[in-house]
Amino acid sequence: MKYYEEIVINKPRKEVVAKFSDPDNLKHWQKGFVSIKPINGLPGEEGSQNLLKYIMGKREVEMTETILKNNLPDEFSATYEAKGVYNYQINKFTPTMEKTTLWNSYNEFEFSGFMKIFGWFMPGAFKKQSRKYMEDFKAFVEDEKSVLDD
Template identity: 35%
Template sequence: MKYTHTIIINISLPEFVKVLTDYNALKYWQRGFISFEHLSGDFSRVGGKIKQNYNFGKDSISVIQTVTHSNLPYEIFVNYDTEGMCNRQKNHFSQLSENQIKWVCKTQCIPTSLYTRMLTVFMPRVFKKQTAIYLNDFKNYAEKGLSVNNEKT
């Protein structure tokens, strides 16, 4: 399953990249985020890996993020691997004006189990909605300092 989301964020390109690559700030814009663990490499360079841990009600999941291509500040491609699913994300950033960035996020969901295959076939909106939520939450955090946890940033 493939889909694309585009969002406009009203900050400068250097500030955008600073917020995007600040893994200590994930808790402010990723719902359910608990913690991350550095596994290898630099977070924003090819081969960089981190383990991200999430809690969604009764369910906890861990996701391994691997940078597969980096040309910051203009693009970064990452794989997100978890039990049953691999998400490949190609993120492109363009500066529309001094304080306006366009983020195009191209996602490919590759199910690796029968259960997740069924989810992508019968409930594709769930995946698309989750990506849109993360992008909007990032926008609110980057522009206004609003946290998904109602914490001060």
């Protein structure tokens, strides 16, 4: 499954990328985020890996992030692997003439095991979650609104 999302953030790219690249900010725009722990390489560098933990509904989800490309402010690409789910993601940040930032996110998912059924019957759930994260990030950057305040 592949899809593309984009959103315009009403702040300059430098500010947007600074907030995006700071792992301490994940809790403010990714609802359910619990922790991030470096497990291989230097944090933020290409080839490095992190263990991410989330609470989704009543279950804890762990995934391994592998950074493929980090040439911010232009692009950040990574893979995310969890039980039954593999996600390849490219994020690009483009400044606009109006001193806003266009965030493009390209996603490709592959499923295995039980998640193959979930991915087949509910593909919109993944796109909806990606869109929600982008909207929450926009609110965090523009208005300092945190999902922790909900």
